[in-house]
Amino acid sequence: GAGVSQTPSNKVTEKGKxxxxxxxxxxxxxxxxxxxxxxxxxxxxxxxFQGTGAADDSGLPNDRFFAVRPEGSVSTxxxxxxxxxxxxxxxxxxxxxxxxxxELFFGEGSRLTVL
Amino acid sequence: AQxxxxxxIHITVSEGASLELRCNYSYGATPYLFWYVQSPGQGLQLLxxxxxxxxxxxxxxxxxxxxxxxxxxxxxxxPSVHWSDAAEYFCAxxxxxxxGNLIFGKGTKLSVKP
Numbered sequence: 001g002a003g004v005s006q007t008p009s010n011k012v013t014e015k016g017k018x019x020x021x022x023x024x025x026x027x028x029x030x031x032x033x034x035x036x037x038x039x040x041x042x043x044x045x046x047x048x049f050q051g052t053g054a055a056d057d058s059g060l061p062n063d064r065f066f067a068v069r070p071e072g073s074v075s076t077x078x079x080x081x082x083x084x085x086x087x088x089x090x091x092x093x094x095x096x097x098x099x100x101x102x103e104l105f106f107g108e109g110s111r112l113t114v115l
Numbered sequence: 116a117q118x119x120x121x122x123x124i125h126i127t128v129s130e131g132a133s134l135e136l137r138c139n140y141s142y143g144a145t146p147y148l149f150w151y152v153q154s155p156g157q158g159l160q161l162l163x164x165x166x167x168x169x170x171x172x173x174x175x176x177x178x179x180x181x182x183x184x185x186x187x188x189x190x191x192x193x194p195s196v197h198w199s200d201a202a203e204y205f206c207a208x209x210x211x212x213x214x215g216n217l218i219f220g221k222g223t224k225l226s227v228k229p
Contacts (some may be wrong), residue, residue, distance in 0.1 A: 003158070004158065035217075040221065041221055041222075042119075042205050042207075042219030042220050042221050042222050043159070043205070043217070043219045044219070045216045045217060045218070048216060056216060058216075059216070091158070091159070093159075103161050103164070104159075104161070104217070105158075106151075106158035106159040106160070107158050108156065108157060108158045109158070
């Protein structure tokens, strides 16, 4: 596709359940990022991939959160034992370059609601 | 620690009026600065960016921003606002050593009166 695609667009789950969120970046973009945006806040960095490897996962809040990008394209953010505080919009972005000067292209996000 | 402050949560301007959205950052070295816009149902879109050189940068949709090191500011401006500019605007800073790690402000919601 032309842009960054995220699925599902909306996910409602119960506390304690496992959730996967998928991101399909722009073709040819080697860098991929996950951000989390809580209500009334700006996006908060979670993790950054360069190719298949996680180059920086310093933003992951705890070990319930994990992300993979096995073939260097599609990425999946995995959340175990979800908690109500995990409710947020999870944003994925990709860029052509891994430099700070590069432009990030964001998807529309996956809205997660934990009941 | 690095941070970005957008002091105005919500601003309302009349269509055709000028606009200035404030952004202050806290960072020890030369920052890379960005403004993004988020419209309902759309992903964040880059308006403009500053890395070095001319401190007045031009962006898309008629926006510009001025980097002022002495004030640690990077305010966004537009001379004449259009109704379609109604959206939420985020200032962000990227810092070396963690490529792609943007620190965003909390955003300013812009409403436009007809």
